Amino acid sequence: MDKNYKEMKLKEVFIRFKPYYKDYWFYFVLAIIGMLLTSGGTAASAYIIEPILNKIFIEKNVDLLYYMPLLVVLIYALKNLGAYMQVYYISYVGTDILRRLRELVLGNLLRLDMSFFHKYRSGELISRCTSDIGALQNIVSTIIPEILRESLTAIGLLSVVIYQSPKLAFFALVILPLAIYPLAIFAKKIKKIGRNTQEKNSDLTSRLSEIFSNIELIKASNASKNEMQKFSQTNSEVCKLSLKGIRIEALSSPLMESMGSIGFAVVIIVGGKEVIDGSLSIGSFFSFTTALFMAYTPIKRLSSLYTRLQNAVAASERTFYLTDLEPQIKGGDEKLTENIQNIHFKNVSLSYQKDKMVLKNVNFSFNKGEILALVGSSGGGKSSIINLLMYFFEKDSGEILINQKDINSFDIVSLRENISLVTQNIYIFNDTIAQNIAYAKEYNETRVIEVLKQANAYDFVQELGGIHTELKEHGKNLSGGQKQRIAIARALYKNPQILIFDEATSALDNESEKAIVKTIESLKKDRLILIIAHRLSTIENADKIAVLDKGKIVSIGNDTYLMKHCEIYQKLKQKAQKTDKVKENEN
Ligand SMILES: Nc1ncnc2c1ncn2[C@@H]1O[C@H](COP(=O)(O)OP(=O)(O)OP(=O)(O)O)[C@@H](O)[C@H]1O
Structure with missing residues (x-):
């Protein structure tokens, strides 16, 4: 595909999704409740360590020995109910947006001019309608909700960290900004790799689509090895690019963790000293370190989500490019209903x-x-x-x-x-003969039989098993001449004012052709015919x-x-x- 599509910023992508988010506000509310429950539950499970250690183990409070475990079960029940709610409702939104986006893209593609379809390979367009939109679904149903959830969880846990000891929190978190810079560089790289990967993926789909539609030629020319070589080359390029992306993505998490370990080392020294001094309780210290440990997970995940988000932005650019394209040929407003x-x-x-x-x-x-x-x-x-x-x-x-x-x-x-047009390319759908004839028009069985007879096709259709016989994709179970007769019958079924035949009888034997030409001549009284x-x-x-x-x-x-x-x-x-x-x- 050309590089005409506009590069988008993350913010622009979010803005494009805004109308969708509005339609699903109720599901979002449910999902956000789920997220709040999950994050709150996670923070509470870290916080509760302090009273458990201090009150039960150190102060030996027997009453709390029974209440606390109950509270633990309750916290985890709420946290997991939240996890279920957010996964289900957000996935619902993502899947439904994906369905709508696919229809939006195809709907717009079908409006576009023939020149557009001459310009792009069909495999490329298939790839846009499938893998790119799949990447977009990833944004809605995985990346954004995970970012929200992980941010809330991180905020909850960091609140516990700061609450338990602001001084220790400073030492533990001062390291964070240092990790952001390399992450920003990674994200930029990932976005570029994402763009190239999608392009290579569409090359791969195009290759496959070309192979399957030219399979007869490939076999007749003994070109399987050749095609395999070309495919392997594109396949390896896709693989190389994916690995490049994975390498960067895989680096971001360990980088965050290594930085975190430095922070943690400082915490042990400073915190250990305070506990020895008696200025910090053991419960607070453990609650602090648990929350800190737990907080590194969402922060680490946030960093890898950010890089994945860049990948999805690249897919959005291309999808929205297709939904924004306008046909050049628009026509006028007057309906052609006259004679x-x-x-x-x-x-x-x-x-x-x-x-x-x-x-x-x-x-x-x-x-x-x-x-x-x-x-x-x-x-x-x-x-x-x-x-x-x-x-x-x-x-x-x-x-x-x-x-x-x-x-x-x-x-x-x-x-x-x-207008009815019959061209050199015959289009047959994987449907019954009758439906292929009545294509996109109201079905009338008597008329189907009438036009099949006019197109000199009724006899062979009967031999095939009647008008309800299923035809294969591209009419693979028909001869060239049979296909042409089906196409002519389809054109006649429409009963148009203008009939156009572009090499429509080239595959017919002389006798069939003469019969059809006779039919065409008999139809000219009320029509304009171009051959x-x-x-x-x-x-x-x-x-x-x-x-x-x-x-x-x-x-x-x-x-x-x-x-x-x-x-x-x-x-x-x-x-x-x-x-x-x-x-x-x-x-
Ligand atoms: N979509 C297209 N884009 C660019 N050039 C085209 C396109 N379609 C046709 N042409 C060019 O326009 C010229 C006329 O083509 P056209 O198909 O109209 O000829 P024709 O008389 O119908 O040929 P034939 O008898 O072989 O079917 C040719 O030189 C062809 O290469």
């Missing part, structure tokens, strides 16, 4: 990349009841015209008019509602044929006209006839 009579391209130019024009001043128009065919050599710009008509991309200049109104005045959803086909026999009867060459329309007319007046068309036709003959001989 479409005419489509007009007026001096339309397009470049996907700067200074690389793929369409140059393209002009053509066609009306309801007509079939327009686009022909021309590969890379001439035929599919690009469709990309513009679908409003997948924004033109550089010119006008695309529907009923004389610019396409960008129409609401995009309503525009696409009126791209390399096999020119498919479009011979089109009302208009536009010949494209290097992004320009060189001629428009019907077959008879072009055979007389367009040299490029004549050549294309000769070439097509030769290929058709070779194919016939092969059959």
